Amino acid sequence: MDLVATSAAVSATSSRKTKVELLADALRRLGPEEIVAGSAYLAGELRQRQTGVGWATLRQAPPPAGEPTLTVAAVDRAIEEISQVGGAGSQGRRRELVGALFAAATADEQRHLVGLFGGELRQGAQAGLLVDAIARAGEVPVTLVRRALLLAGDLKEVAVAALTGGAAALAEVALRVGRPLAPMLAQSAASVDDALAATGVPAVVDVKLDGIRIQVHRSGDEVAVFTRSLDDITPRLPEVVAAVRALPAREIVLDGEAMALDAAGRPRPFQETASRAATRGAPVTVLTPYFFDLLHLDGADLLDAPGRERWGALAEAVPAPLLVGRTAVTTPAEAAEAFAAALAAGQEGVVVKSPESAYDVGRRGAAWVKVKPRHTLDLVVLAVEWGHGRRKGWLSNLHLGARDPQTGGFVMLGKTFKGLTDELLRWQTERFLELAVDKGDWVVTVRPEQVVEIAFDGVQASPRYPGGVALRFARVLRYRDDKTAAEADTIETVKAIHAKT
DNA sequence: TTCCGACAGTGGGGTCGCAAT
DNA sequence: ATTGCGACCCCACTATCGGAA
Numbered sequence: 001m002d003l004v005a006t007s008a009a010v011s012a013t014s015s016r017k018t019k020v021e022l023l024a025d026a027l028r029r030l031g032p033e034e035i036v037a038g039s040a041y042l043a044g045e046l047r048q049r050q051t052g053v054g055w056a057t058l059r060q061a062p063p064p065a066g067e068p069t070l071t072v073a074a075v076d077r078a079i080e081e082i083s084q085v086g087g088a089g090s091q092g093r094r095r096e097l098v099g100a101l102f103a104a105a106t107a108d109e110q111r112h113l114v115g116l117f118g119g120e121l122r123q124g125a126q127a128g129l130l131v132d133a134i135a136r137a138g139e140v141p142v143t144l145v146r147r148a149l150l151l152a153g154d155l156k157e158v159a160v161a162a163l164t165g166g167a168a169a170l171a172e173v174a175l176r177v178g179r180p181l182a183p184m185l186a187q188s189a190a191s192v193d194d195a196l197a198a199t200g201v202p203a204v205v206d207v208k209l210d211g212i213r214i215q216v217h218r219s220g221d222e223v224a225v226f227t228r229s230l231d232d233i234t235p236r237l238p239e240v241v242a243a244v245r246a247l248p249a250r251e252i253v254l255d256g257e258a259m260a261l262d263a264a265g266r267p268r269p270f271q272e273t274a275s276r277a278a279t280r281g282a283p284v285t286v287l288t289p290y291f292f293d294l295l296h297l298d299g300a301d302l303l304d305a306p307g308r309e310r311w312g313a314l315a316e317a318v319p320a321p322l323l324v325g326r327t328a329v330t331t332p333a334e335a336a337e338a339f340a341a342a343l344a345a346g347q348e349g350v351v352v353k354s355p356e357s358a359y360d361v362g363r364r365g366a367a368w369v370k371v372k373p374r375h376t377l378d379l380v381v382l383a384v385e386w387g388h389g390r391r392k393g394w395l396s397n398l399h400l401g402a403r404d405p406q407t408g409g410f411v412m413l414g415k416t417f418k419g420l421t422d423e424l425l426r427w428q429t430e431r432f433l434e435l436a437v438d439k440g441d442w443v444v445t446v447r448p449e450q451v452v453e454i455a456f457d458g459v460q461a462s463p464r465y466p467g468g469v470a471l472r473f474a475r476v477l478r479y480r481d482d483k484t485a486a487e488a489d490t491i492e493t494v495k496a497i498h499a500k501t
Numbered sequence: 502t503t504c505c506g507a508c509a510g511t512g513g514g515g516t517c518g519c520a521a522t
Numbered sequence: 523a524t525t526g527c528g529a530c531c532c533c534a535c536t537a538t539c540g541g542a543a
Contacts, residue, residue, distance in 0.1 A: 277517095
């Protein structure tokens with residue numbers, strides 16, 4: 001496959017303009033029937049959403065072929081067959097088919113296929129750069145391609161439209177009730193004041209619910225529920241379907257969050273919402289939907305309307321109990337009050353929004369800014385893992401432990417690789433090799449002496465770690481060379497935080 | 502010339518269903 | 523019955539490029 005050579009060239013350059021040129025050239029060379037699978041491969045994806053093949057299945061590959069014979073169409077056919085396999089004996093059958101595909105691939109093609117199956121091609125180009133490449137190859141405006149992608153939620157479809165139908169075909173792509181579109185995302189800020197600085201005043205402050213994002217489409221009696229990644233989870237959320245079916249609207253597209261509540265109406269931990277949302281069959285706990293935006297109502301698209309107009313229409317279309325808590329504010333003090341109230345109600349935080357902004361499909365703009373409280377602890381590094389990719393050769397992923405005064409030892413609470421600059425990576429590689437007691441190929445165990453200040457969002461119950469608790473979203477703030485391990489925070493402190501939330 | 506938005510990469514914890522052991 | 527795997531839910535943060543200011 002000639003796409004493999006393109007991918008290698010894309011990997012080899014750091015220039016985004018060059019990457020786009022290379023990808024555009026490859027797109028132009030695709031035959032009409034190859035655009036769907038080929039554009040996916042160039043973006044580092046497969047046409048098929050699920051294949052049942054992951055890293056473990058790919059570990060043992062047969063020897064590569066000497067001569068390249070694979071075509072886009074042949075690869076797509078093979079993968080389609082693999083993804084159709086199911087039932088007893090499926091794992092063996094899948095391995096057989098994967099083996100046959102890999103035996104027909106050259107060494108370069110094998111590497112490329114592993115990246116595609118694993119979803120980690122790491123060529124420095126994904127759907128984002130493909131948008132630019134599609135625009136260039138189809139000789140159409142890039143803004144048109146981007147808008148089509150976000151409204152259609154599918155890169156392959158947009159590639160076909162741009163390369164075979166040009167600007168006219170792209171312009172026809174619009175919000176369609178029943179087809180998910182990329183949800184608008186929020187930036188984060190460290191404080192409500194910072195958030196307000198980004199959005200400006202006046203602003204509105206929405207309660208941030210710790211559940212799962214839902215986009216609900218209704219057309220007549222047909223209701224569909226989609227996740228943030230545009231997966232269809234309609235069969236798993238009958239209670240949400242029922243709630244939306246009970247609305248007076250005929251055609252509606254809603255954006256919101258679904259979460260589990262206790263008898264008093266307070267939020268349950270995220271894990272309970274996630275468990276419920278992943279469960280098929282009769283629900284035991286019920287998820288409650290809360291909506292904060294309205295994208296379409298009875299034939300009218302509202303994406304370009306200002307936030308206050310969308311909210312006004314939402315408040316008329318949906319009963320008040322199904323609306324996310326919202327406070328209009330004109331001062332930082334009022335915003336701070338709304339933040340405190342959200343936390344007092346047991347919620348995750350707030351999202352500060354500009355009331356004038358449009359619904360910026362698929363964007364993480366300054367119009368929505370989330371604020372969550374942050375905890376910190378001084379923990380001890382117990383071990384470090386060697387990094388991959390650009391972190392190869394550096395010790396990267398830290399194993400974190402809290403002090404256990406009972407035993408004099410340490411209790412592992414999780415890992416983190418976040419918050420590290422290149423300079424810190426260099427420093428810690430040297431430092432932990434000095435402290436090493438066991439230098440494995442993957443994990444380097446160290447004497448528990450180095451204290452590190454860790455930020456995190458909360459403590460959650462853990463079925464994996466020995467203390468029964470783990471940190472959520474842990475990241476490094478700084479190393480504490482002014483503290484010894486004997487002064488680190490204890491497991492009791494961590495459990496106390498868990499009990500409070 | 503400097504600033505900043507968008508993108509890609511580097512991985513984290515948890516849950517479920519399903520097939521194999 | 524338990525275990526391993528794949529697929530998804532939540533996600534933070536840094537480096538880099540290249541256009542905007």
